[in-house]
Amino acid sequence: MAAEPIVQVRELSKIYRQGDLDVVALNGVSIDIFPREFVALMGPSGSGKSTLLHIVAGIDRATRGTVLVQGIDVAGLNESQLAEWRNQNVGFVFQTFNLIPVLTARENVELPLLLTRLNGSERRRQVETALQLVGLADRMHHRPDQLSGGQQQRVAIARALVTDPALVVADEPTGNLDAKSAADVLSILQALSRDSGKTVIMVTHDPKAAAYGTRSLHLEKGEIVA
Amino acid sequence: MALPLKYNFRNVVVRWRSSMTTVLGIGAVVAVVIVLRAMARGIEASSGNTGDPRNVLVVRKGSQAESGSLVTREHFRTVQYLDEVARNENGEAVASAEVIVMVTAPRRGGGGEANTLLRGITPRGIELRPQVRLVDGRWFDPGHREVVVSRRLGRRFEGFEVGGTLRAGPTVLSIVGHFDAGGSAFDSEVWLDADEARSIFDREQYSSILVRPRDEAALQSLVNRVENDKQLTLRAEREVDYYAKQTATALPIKIVASLLGGAMSLGAVFAAMNTMYASVASRTREIGTLRVLGFSRRAVVASFLIEGGILAGIGGAVGCLLALPMNGYSAGTLDFQTFAETLFEFRVTPDLMAAGIAFAVSIGVVGSLLPALRAARLPVISALKSL
Structure with missing residues (x-):
């Protein structure tokens, strides 16, 4: 394992206000995640695993504590810096795929590249490479509703990879998939960390899914328990 | 960088039912405004091109x-x-x-x-x-x-x-x-x-x-x-000048056109707003996703404004098509000076149609402003969690 962690989480807390009640989602979590790791965040519903993932990925903000990703203090970035940072450094895979229904697979994968300086042909080349990597080069011109769930999730992975981010985060990526499609998706995520040098953090409550990872972290009531 | 226009066009097409309502609503407003203005144009033209600049009309002082x-x-x-x-x-x-x-x-x-x-x-x-x-x-x-x-x-x-x-x-x-x-x-x-x-x-x-x-x-x-x-005790005036002054009879129609156009466009703004609010509501998670991918708030606002503009622009074009058959239609109006019926032809000119489309686009953009801001203000995380 490399010496420098890619993700350093220190004393991270997140408290939501729900009516008059303070709900503690994360309570002083500290973890290190190293390059090329494929970490499974596990735990029951409400344990704070998704919250942790969202804060690390820069789509939610912590109440206390620090998160350093590649040495950058994510909390120190303003809204637009954060958007740019996400675009360049983090790939996202969601449980519900979150593809844009009116765009084709190719156009969906191209979206994050529209925010870069790449020209049309460079973008096309990268999109095709990403779709080949997930085995969907022949479905490029299909819209999401013309693809199966497993195929949609693979398109979503291609979209997460297309900007070549160091970090890929996946929130229950197999939650809406059948066993065969789930296995395909998990194999791709595994290959990303093993062969492509990506760091993958995946939230799941399926032990079989977690088994694809290099390490599992268990959360309960906002704290790391194992 | 902005979202691609095809995203907006396809959303307009995919949501064709609600798009149609807005398009037809705005189309009707634009058609009415164009027809009224075509009428004013016709009346102006009928007195405007009357007479010969070489002639003098003599009337009693x-x-x-x-x-x-x-x-x-x-x-x-x-x-x-x-x-x-x-x-x-x-x-x-x-x-x-x-x-x-x-x-x-x-x-x-x-x-x-x-x-x-x-x-x-x-x-x-x-x-x-x-x-x-x-x-x-x-x-x-x-x-x-x-x-x-x-x-x-x-x-x-x-x-x-x-x-x-x-x-x-x-x-x-x-x-x-x-x-x-x-x-x-x-x-x-x-x-x-x-x-x-x-x-x-x-x-x-x-x-x-x-x-x-x-x-x-x-x-x-x-x-x-x-x-x-x-x-x-006579007054002499160049004939064309005399008739050009008669143009005043088009004024009440112009006033009606502005009042009616104003009131109807207010309604159309709300119609566009309604459509765009519905559109934003049903696309909340999509907006969240775009934000996650790195698109800025401004890009989201711009995208919804453009979409409202496209929608209303189509409505404007429909309005022009609805108004076009009135071109050349002959009608009479009461001349308030002579109390005789004055005939004129409705004139739906290209510049009137261009103005109609521009008017429609502005209705669409104004109507989309609040929904667009709402879409952009949503925190990323809550947008993502919406179903």
């Missing part, structure tokens, strides 16, 4: 309209023999003393009766108005109870075809021809011999004198001479 003016035969004689007046090849003064009388005639298709303007002209009257051409039949013979009507009036009034008749009190006038006045105010008139008109309507005097000065310098001099001659 203090009268606003030709129909309310009285000019004596002595006046006519005086004016006719002024040095400034041009002569034709026979040495006759190119001047026409004219009588304006109102008659009522039945509209075609049982639409009641309407006033129409009868113009008695002396022989030079036709030669003074080259824009008026005989298109059917022949000109009236002086000394006969004959009239020539405009072709457009012929289509609007019962019995106004060539060979038909026109009743003026107990007198029956034969219609012997149709003329075309090229869309000018004369297209709302019936012409006959001036002396015949004076005898039928028992008029001692004329209403106005139309005269052609020799040249531009003579025109200025004639105007000054008539104006300054205290004996004459």
